[in-house]
Amino acid sequence: MIVKKHGKTLTLFACIAALELVVGVYFAWHLGYMHTDALSRVANAFYVLYSRDPHLGAIGFVWNPLPSLMELIVLLFYPLFPVLASHGLAAVIVSSLFAGAGAALLYGTGKQLGLHGGISLLIALLFSLNPFMFLFGFNGLSDSPYIFFILLTVTRFCMWLKDRKAAHLIVSGFALALAFWVRYEAIPLGIGMALGVVLTVLFLHRRRIDKDTNTTELSISERLYKVEATWLLLLLPIIFSGLLWIFFNWIIMGDPLYFLRSEYSNATQSAALLEDQRFAAMFAHPALMLQFIGQRTLWYAVPLIAILLVRLLDKRLFSWSTLTLLTIFLSVPGLQFLLMLKQSSFGWFRYFMYVLPITVAWVPYELSLLKGNMRRVGVSMVIAGMLITAGLLSYALSNPAIAADEHSYLTHSGNESYDRQLIERKIAPWLDEHYSSSLILTDSYAAYPIILSSKIPKKFIITSDYDFGKSLTDLPASKVDYVLVTRVVEGVPLDQVNRSYPDLFEKGAPWASLVRDFSGQWRLYKVEHDKELR
Incomplete structure (x- = not known):
């Protein structure tokens, strides 16, 4: 019964996951190269099971542990298939499954919000088959599961914006916490969403709706109480996760901030940036940082521009919900700006790509607000924006001056x-x-x-x-x-x-x-x- 009801969703999941897996196996096993970050996460899982001292703490306390925990399950089959470890195929399997799950989630969300099945499918395919997004579905990095949890966090948040059901907010909060267990970038995303809650409750959800659909204006104090309650639902899981991670670092590594300042941390590794003349110049001039960050963000921003144009045509551009979207969107470049101010970000091209899943996760909600001819216009503009983005990012992948890490991965040139x-x-x-x-x-x-x-x-x-x-x-x-x-x-x-x-x-x-x-x-x-x- 479940298979029949969700047959198209499951088929989409299986097709995308299988396609990602085939390409990933080709790169990792046939060509023999695995991205070093992806392989190191496989290694962290491997030590838990197969080192001289197998124990869960061997998973490491610098990088968020959820990707390695999931790969650990796959590595149970290592004695039968050693390539799961030696060539990092455990990571490829995990990233492929999450890429398929992301496509299925977008399709299912569109259907839930009343979009036509064909439109929902097209949005899901344009996102999943975007060459840049597709790359991170098969290269085994932590980005694929992180992107899935971004999609889940933002789509459920948008559904709460529309129907005010607390259940959606609870799911969004736990998805945000799981995103944290994958990548630290979930923290600024949570801050952006917390600000979005303030804007929504104070200016959009400012009326109470009773059983008879009558509305009553909430007082300022009532709205502030509602902000507090909403924050508890959305943010408590990620705050608890952060405190738990600090606690684990303290009791096992002896330093609650070991993940921030150990010899293997990002802060230590990024010390080399000071020797790079380009970064040294940016660090001395924040205006150059902003220019650099703005240029990189723009590569992924066409779907956002499409949404803003739709809102302009629909006379909803100057609204609090637009500011909510922008607040969440800007959490990504905002983090990079803060890190570069602290001289601790390499500013890699992929660090800015998370604005794209944030925007695409907003798309089904945005289109669901449109009616009649305006919906057709909105769909056309959003689809055009996603197609343009696919072209832009395809070009970026081919240009080592833009996406150096991704280009070297695909071509092995200078790698x-x-x-x-x-x-x-x-x-x-x-x-x-x-x-x-x-x-x-x-x-x-x-x-x-x-x-x-x-x-x-x-x-x-x-x-x-x-x-x-x-x-x-x-x-x-x-x-x-x-x-x-x-x-x-x-x-x-x-x-x-x-x-x-x-x-x-x-x-x-x-x-x-x-x-x-x-x-x-x-x-x-x-x-x-x-x-x-x-």
Whole structure:
């Protein structure tokens, strides 16, 4: 009965997810390259199950854990399909499923709000098959699940705008919390929505509707109480999630803000920005920052412009709901501006793309407000806006000056990470063959492609192992047989091995003898133990 009732929605989900999965497998397995951020999240899940010290805390406390928790379920099948880890296919599966779910959600929302099935399907397809959105459905990054939760958050919020049912707001609040467990960008999104609630309750939902459909004007104090109550429904889940994450960082890592200021955090990694002349110039002139952020946001803003034009034609442009939409939309570039003021954002092109799902999630609600010829005009303008956006973003993908990270992923041109992964996938089988029963210490921050490609991952002593710190402090007195150390790269934060022994890679150490150099990227040293201590 459920399949029959939701057959078209399920078919859309299955088709988009399958298409994303096929392309993702082709890139990750056939071409042999996985985005490093996606692969590192797979590694975090992998350590929970298959490291020397398997425990949930091995999932890490820098990046939000939900993507790795979902990949952990897929990795249960790792013994049967090692490529789930070695080539990151666990991440591809998760991102593909969420891409399909996003398409199904848009289609279902349009139907719920009274749009024609064909229009709802077209909106869903234009969003999901937009080359840029499609890319993030198959590349295994956390963006696909985050985009899904954005869509769920904003569509349910819009349904609350229309019918005032608290159930929609509750769903929106939990979706926002789940978005936080995927990416930190959910926090400014929540702030934008909180401001949207204020605007809605004070100026739009300012009347009480009784059972007889009679309306009564609410007093200012009543509206403020309603703002408070609405905030509790919408924001309590994400506030609780944030406090829980701080608590976990405190009790496990010993620092409640470990995710913000550890040696692996974004703040540490972005320190290299000061060496980039372009960023240094922007950091010194906030006006240049605003110009840079505005230019990047405009690539995704055509659907918003289409909505504003529709509102202008429908004589609703200068309204509080327009300001609500703009407030939520501007939460994305607003975050980037604040981060760049703190000199801690790389300003990558994809960081600005979240304005597109915010806008598209608003579209079904916007069209549902239109009647007759105005709806046909609105549909035409929105569809045109989405088509123009698809063309713009297709061009951006082809231009390394605009979308450098995405272009290098698709073409491998100038992609040092791709070349490095090819080397690292060869290191793992060599270590398996020659040192299958040895203990090899390495920092998983850098060595995760090697660990994932190994058929004997338990031979590695890695960062999340309970004895890693003690072993690293005094390697000659430890039970470690070998140390695998990576080359120090200028501008890249040091891993713990290079932090403890900064000259080890280049010069070795009195207690270490070089065994093998791997293409100048990695070196394996044998630890010469003090026999009296062994």
